[in-house]
Amino acid sequence: MDDALPHPWLVTHYGWSRDPHPEQRPLLHLQDPSTGAQRTVALSGELDFIRSRERRCVGWRDPGHGRRPCPNAAPPTRGAQCASCERRNGFKACVICTGFDCPELPPEARAWCESRHHLYLAHFGGDTVKVGTASDGRRLARLLDQGPLAAAWVAQGPGPAIKRLEHRISQLGYRERMRRDEKRRLLASPMTPDDAKRALQRALADIQARLKPTHRAPLGDPEFAPWPDMAVAARAFTRLEELIPTPERHIGGRILGASGSVLVLDDGGEVPVTLELRELVGAFLRLDPPGPRWRPTRQLTLL
Numbered sequence: 001m002d003d004a005l006p007h008p009w010l011v012t013h014y015g016w017s018r019d020p021h022p023e024q025r026p027l028l029h030l031q032d033p034s035t036g037a038q039r040t041v042a043l044s045g046e047l048d049f050i051r052s053r054e055r056r057c058v059g060w061r062d063p064g065h066g067r068r069p070c071p072n073a074a075p076p077t078r079g080a081q082c083a084s085c086e087r088r089n090g091f092k093a094c095v096i097c098t099g100f101d102c103p104e105l106p107p108e109a110r111a112w113c114e115s116r117h118h119l120y121l122a123h124f125g126g127d128t129v130k131v132g133t134a135s136d137g138r139r140l141a142r143l144l145d146q147g148p149l150a151a152a153w154v155a156q157g158p159g160p161a162i163k164r165l166e167h168r169i170s171q172l173g174y175r176e177r178m179r180r181d182e183k184r185r186l187l188a189s190p191m192t193p194d195d196a197k198r199a200l201q202r203a204l205a206d207i208q209a210r211l212k213p214t215h216r217a218p219l220g221d222p223e224f225a226p227w228p229d230m231a232v233a234a235r236a237f238t239r240l241e242e243l244i245p246t247p248e249r250h251i252g253g254r255i256l257g258a259s260g261s262v263l264v265l266d267d268g269g270e271v272p273v274t275l276e277l278r279e280l281v282g283a284f285l286r287l288d289p290p291g292p293r294w295r296p297t298r299q300l301t302l303l
Helices: 083-088 107-114 136-146 159-170 180-188 193-210 229-233
Strands: 009-016 026-031 038-042 046-055 060-062 066-068 116-123 129-135 150-158 240-244 250-259 262-266 273-276 283-287 297-301
Touching: 009 136, 060 083, 107 159, 116 136, 116 159, 116 193, 129 136, 129 159, 129 193, 136 150, 150 159, 150 193, 180 240, 180 262, 180 273, 229 250
Parallel strands: 240 273
Antiparallel strands: 009 026, 009 283, 026 038, 046 250, 046 283, 060 066, 116 129, 116 150, 240 297, 250 262, 262 273
């Protein structure tokens, strides 16, 4: 990477590029704290950074205008937002809704809610299957952000109907959430993508058999998501250690792969390390700083 910054920039969020398949790469979205200028950095090759000790709220999502900076430049109170920006988030009520009793929403959020959404099943390499939803415009991006071993879209329709279907499937025992530490641990799973796809097909058959006919009507044949080369490369290791980025230390390595919000790096140790990008959101980074790297705390990840 050749993205040296003259001063620290705020990490507002992470994601994946829209490069042609299978060349998608993870991204860090940055904001200049002085001017508000935005910058996106594609993560490949070498990554070197210093993370500040200071943290700042990353702002909020305006349904009509995209991301907005925190007007108070406040420290976050939970996650990466201050309480004020969390209340402003126009999509929050829709995100937590199950589709049975939709809340009052601004017109832009209502239009998004009622637009076409997709239901997916995802397998991370363990013994559980996750069910989730994605808006039409983020159908693949949502899965790339999640980082499963394999995933398939199994239904589509208006947002509230897909939310109701998701809720009913979760009542059958399928999970709606996967913890970050669990996803990271399962990167070293011996399960293959083909194994995971077969498990998803069995899960879909189980769901179709257990739901009422009127409830399972939107379900169709699974459409398996294509997977980027970097995501495949992230699962090539049987042992991984967790890299914990200590503030104000020069940290980095050669990027070997990426899965969801996790980078796999060679930082010069005997075992590759994982770096959780979500931990950087709300922090200030200096990219490609001068000076030698520091070997940070590492925690062994075992199955």
